[in-house]
Amino acid sequence: MNSDLIDLLSVGLGETLYMAILSTVIALALGLPLGIILVITGKGHVLEAPRINNVLGTIINILRSFPSVILIVLLLPLSRFIVGTTLGATAAIVPLSIGSAPFLARIIENCLKEVSFGKVEAAMAIGANPATIVSKVLIPEALPSLIRGVTIAVIAIIGFTAMAGMIGAGGLGSLAIRFGYMRFRNDVMFATVVILVILVQMVQWGGDLLAGYINKKRYKFE
Amino acid sequence: MITIRDLNKAYIMPHARINALENINLQVGQGDIFGIIGFSGAGKSTLIRCINRLEEPDSGQIIIDGNDITAMDKQQLRLARRKIGMIFQQFNLFDAKTVFQNVAFPLEVSGYPKNSINSRVEEILELVGLTDKARAYPLQLSGGQKQRVGIARALSNKPSVLLSDEATSALDPQTTYSILELLKDINNKLGVTIVLITHELDVLKHICNNMAVIENGRIVEGGPVEKFFLNPESDTARRFIDILKWFQDKKIYREGDGI
Secondary structure, three states, rough: OOOOOHHHHHHHHHHHHHHHHHHHHHHHHHHHHHHHHHHHHOOOOOOOOOOHHHHHHHHHHHHOOOOHHHHHHHHHHHHHHHHHHOOOHHHHHHHHHHHHHHHHHHHHHHHOOOOOHHHHHHHHHOOOOOOHHHHHHHHHHHHHHHHHHHHHHHHHHHHHHHHHOOOOOOHHHHHHHHHHHHHOOOOHHHHEEEEEHHHHHHEEEEEHHHHHHHHHHHHHOO | EEEEEEEEEEEEEEOOOOEEEEEEEEEEEEOEEEEOOOOOOOOHHHHHHOOOOOOOOOEEEEEEEEEEOOOOOOHHHHHHHHHEEEEEEEOOOOOOOOOOHHHHHHHHHHOOHHHHHHHHHHHHHHHHOOHHHHHHHHHOOOOOHHHHHHHHHHOOOOOEEEEOOOOOOOOOOHHHHHHHHHHHHHHHHOOEEEEEEEOHHHHHHHHOEEEEEOOEEEEEEEEEEEHHHHOOOOHHHHHHHHHHHHHHHHHHHHHHHOO
């Protein structure tokens, strides 16, 4: 075992976590409102607006059609504009967030659509306004499935950071390419994969635990 | 109390136009328990959902308590809906909220004074007999209990009208009976006008004083409930009575001891 392994891995893991966490937060900030708008502007819903719904749906589909590496390259000028550079973890957060937001929006749309429309109608019949229906009915009712959905997205984003690592973003992905592949450092390659496996397992486990806790609370018999 | 004038509603399908409601005229008196009966697809659900505009009528007028519901904009409609309770066949309770929170929700929505919410919820839970379930979640309750929560939620903001969209159709006969007793009790104690739709003759017989029969989107018969059983005029009414008799005859024939 080479003595630099621990240093390399800790820096790589730090960068990966930094990218994944910040990208998730920003992607959520973009994707959650988009997902909500997609649902409530749908046919027969609380703020029906077919045109907005169509335009938004199309934009999301277009963004989702880009292969992720190409989307990252395309968004590099934007990174330079916002962060001032196209290299490093911080620069990667811009394309990572924008690339994951449409994906997250679709997941959130799906979760919210699982809430039976009868509950929305009940809230409408009570005289609640759209903002109350979204914040007090739709989101709480969909919470366990939202958590599971976001877990899927976080894992996808972790994979996405490894991809960004190929084009200069740093993190475990870049470590695997630069050391594991290009310098034939099998120990680095092996260790990065193990760390990524553990990371993904932990995220999934955490998500399941949280969603399970909420479900259990609602089903528990006294 | 409720006046419906020349109400029309059609669904436009790709290849057809379905007239769900045609020239509906109804008058529901203050304190009535008004039953609307019809077979599946007759338009009864559309009719009751038009009353609080969950379904938008194409034309016609609905007047509740002197206020023209059909002429309201969205904000006015929201305010009006706070005084029209509704209960559903599938209960439509909020699973993320406890029984207490479900019943408190309409109060929060209508800006009820915060320090009075507790006592109001407790009062209404006592009325429906669920005081001990305040902290339970809907998924932990039986069907009958769920509908009691639905009724409590519909009544918490002191509505003048209660709309019941097949509220007992998903319940067993015994639970149906207890829910009907509860509705009768509420009508007595609070003076709430109840409009209910049903396809069960028993429901009509048990609690309604006035009724209307709906057939293919048209009201074909109306009046006091006794008349429906003594002298059914419309085709639907006769069919309902015939089916009832047929089952009774069959049961007597099979089991030999009548109903």
